[in-house]
Amino acid sequence: MSVAIDYSDRTVLVTGGTKGIGRGIAQRFADAGADVVVCGRNAPASLVGAFVECDVREPASVTAMVERIAQLTGRLDVVINNAGGAPPADAATASPNFSRKVIDLNLVSAIHVSQSAHGVMSHQDTGGSIINIASVSAQRPSPGTAAYGAAKAGLISFTRSIAVEWAPHVRANAVVVGLVETELADLHYGGAEGIARVAATVPLGRMATPEDVGNACLWLGSPLASYVSGATIELHGGDQWPAFLSAATSP
Numbered sequence: 001m002s003v004a005i006d007y008s009d010r011t012v013l014v015t016g017g018t019k020g021i022g023r024g025i026a027q028r029f030a031d032a033g034a035d036v037v038v039c040g041r042n043a044p045a046s047l048v049g050a051f052v053e054c055d056v057r058e059p060a061s062v063t064a065m066v067e068r069i070a071q072l073t074g075r076l077d078v079v080i081n082n083a084g085g086a087p088p089a090d091a092a093t094a095s096p097n098f099s100r101k102v103i104d105l106n107l108v109s110a111i112h113v114s115q116s117a118h119g120v121m122s123h124q125d126t127g128g129s130i131i132n133i134a135s136v137s138a139q140r141p142s143p144g145t146a147a148y149g150a151a152k153a154g155l156i157s158f159t160r161s162i163a164v165e166w167a168p169h170v171r172a173n174a175v176v177v178g179l180v181e182t183e184l185a186d187l188h189y190g191g192a193e194g195i196a197r198v199a200a201t202v203p204l205g206r207m208a209t210p211e212d213v214g215n216a217c218l219w220l221g222s223p224l225a226s227y228v229s230g231a232t233i234e235l236h237g238g239d240q241w242p243a244f245l246s247a248a249t250s251p
Contacts, residue, residue, distance in 0.1 A: 069120075
């Protein structure tokens, strides 16, 4: 028996959907027939779906974006809070302003978007689905990106809470993402050789692709996951080989 995921006549918003993981997510929903909307502060030269300008850190900008989407399509079925990231910074010396900006982007913005989306989803017969893109940094030490890890941990907690508060009309889940090979991977890992070395630490032998993350979101937002809410789906290829085991067996 074949199973197909069809998003025809469904509207999907992907924040930060113009590049990297977000673009991969947007592409998978477009492949499934969705009306895809991506947002960002600047329109890219090429994109998947329609673009709405928005700074997700600004509540008024978020409200205007969601209202615009509702006007354009008449509905909002799935929201993927993907916008995020942070440059490295030492936890002992990071400025208060830096930490606040990291937390605003990786946690507070998702709260704003989710609240605005709830205003539309809660009045639809079909309800809606919110998917928050978290990180393994939320569940293990995150040296060099401590504020980012803390924000993503808060995002998981927020997800679980709204899954209870907004049920049964709105489902909420988080995808805990590990290492992903994007167009910027060379900058993070030092070229092809660095990427290969890092990938070798993952039990499945490779980093995720943005499309891998998109596939998880595609399932979570669909009727196939209609009884899944308040969950965290770990997408990390088996995580990493424990360092203590390597230390114990090394000569």
